[in-house]
Amino acid sequence: MLFVAEFLNAIQDFIETGGQVLVVIGILIFVMWLMILERIFYYLKGHRQQMKQAVRDWNSRSDKSSWNAEQIRQAMISRVSLGLGGNIPIIQALVALCPLLGLMGTVTGMIEVFDVMAVAGTGNARSMAAGVSKATIPTMAGMVGALSGVFAATWLQRTARRERRKLKDHLLLEH
Template sequence: MKLPEPSLLIHFLQTGGWVLQALLGLCCILLILLLERYWFRWLEFTKLKQQTLFDIEQHSNNLAWLSAYCQLDLKLQSHLPLIRILIALCPLLGLLGTVTGMIQVFDGLALNQGANPQLMASGIAKATLPTMAGMAIAVFGLIFYTHLQRWSTHERIALSQQTGADEYL
């Protein structure tokens, strides 16, 4: 698979305007948060779970173990609400880009005192790029968010049943 040339990416970003550049920034933040959650899942969670279960066994006679359980529960849910918000923002920001792009198209038509079909088609194509990008980023993020959310919920339920924390919560 051949990667696109950097000049094509720069041209794409310039075509979509400032909204497309903002979407790129949002996409980078979303990607970093998703990677952090997968890093936690694959490399850190097993060790933390074993340590938490060990702490719970050590303090089974009082409620001090509940603190260790709650800390792991919070770590399981960390960043998921922020990821969900970023996913919801992407299509909205894309639509903002389309609206501002269409305003520019109509301004250009008003200045030229005529409807040039090629100019209009080109402007509409440029205006719809941010919406396409916003929707693509949102779908990409939603797939991975749903996977992480289901895993987190499954682990939380299993951990509460394993520790008996559901009696106290």
């Protein structure tokens, strides 16, 4: 229990040091990773079932070589591809938003530095350091969130492309 209390105090100190923008960045990163995990679980479970169903439907057809059959095959591939794409564009938008919010934290921290300089002059280094810290921590948090999200979004896109190709191959091989 003491460990949890110390952990929560450390998080609270970190947020106080980074400013309120850090809370928004934290929520954004949390939502982004929930969406990434949803896609991963979909690829592991839901997509496999959908792909098996599409292959089963294709195999149950007697006509596989006419123009009409080709259109049905394309529709099956499109339906499965829509499921694969899911919320990847939203994840990419959240990844792009992370550094922008970090930049907003930088600006608000620097405004605090300039306020301290206006009131106390340039001689109060301790107050200026608090503002600089408030400027750099959100930038770092935004970049860490963006980097982790970029790697995950790239992996998700690559996996979706690979699964789409596998489905096309399965439906072609079954002629």
